[in-house]
């Protein structure tokens with residue numbers, strides 16, 4: 001339990017709860033002390049006092065998506081459930097919201113991972129020119145999509161989100177190899193792909209990066225080996241963008257990297273991928289529109 005208000009505020013923020021929740025906890029503690037009890041008060045009057053304190057002081061400031069879960073948590077909390085019990089319960093409930101943008105190759109990674117695991121979630125499209133308060137609140141450092149909000153707790157950065165999903169829902173379709181060395185390799189190639197994206201502007205560097213990936217893939221069906229996994233997932237979302245790269249830089253990826261194209265088509269046979277990837281023409285049209293809008 002955090003020792004002071006500042007510490008509590010850091011902890012609460014890091015797990016997605018706002019500082020105001022702390023003030024509620026504080027009020028509850030005070031009421032418990034007044035009632036000379038170290039367990040939560042269970043009588044009607046105190047419970048109502050706590051709820052009205054919450055309503056008066058912070059509930060109006062809580063984002064809509066978190067409100068229902070929070071009210072339920074407050075109700076159970078004021079009835080005497082401990083935070084530990086409530087954390088366990090909320091794990092069972094699994095409320096998932098994905099803040100995303102349709103053509104985002106990073107967002108598509110998360111969508112594939114959720115589809116691989118067969119997890120239901122609420123998709124929320126963000127307007128990146130006019131970001132929602134929820135996005136700014138849940139990813140205050142980068143202010144970027146995707147953000148996955150799991151039972152009110154935000155997770156940012158696509159690869160971190162995918163690893164999180166793989167760890168939490170580990171029973172179905174593992175994405176990370178179980179062997180630590182293979183895991184390190186998967187992370188290495190996912191990281192390499194990320195750097196490739198930064199090279200997007202320089203055609204020669206992009207082709208060099210793709211050729212390295214072609215060499216690494218070799219004759220394997222997937223980057224992981226025989227099964228679709230983390231590095232495949234990190235890279236395949238670029239496939240939606242291949243057409244745009246080709247059109248903008250005037251070259252053929254297939255001519256340079258035929259094995260990569262075969263691999264991409266193999267990945268597209270998976271429903272989780274084909275349903276999550278955005279049509280390449282849509283991506284290209286979106287980019288043309290942005291180019292026109294911002295004049296580059």
Ligand SMILES: N[C@@H](CCC(=O)N[C@@H](CS)C(=O)NCC(=O)O)C(=O)O
Pocket residue numbers: 101103104105106128143144145146156157158159
């Ligand atoms: N490294 C991040 C990159 C995320 C990213 O660049 N998201 C873009 C959309 S594709 C974004 O939100 N851009 C908004 C901005 O830069 O303000 C990840 O893997 O999640």
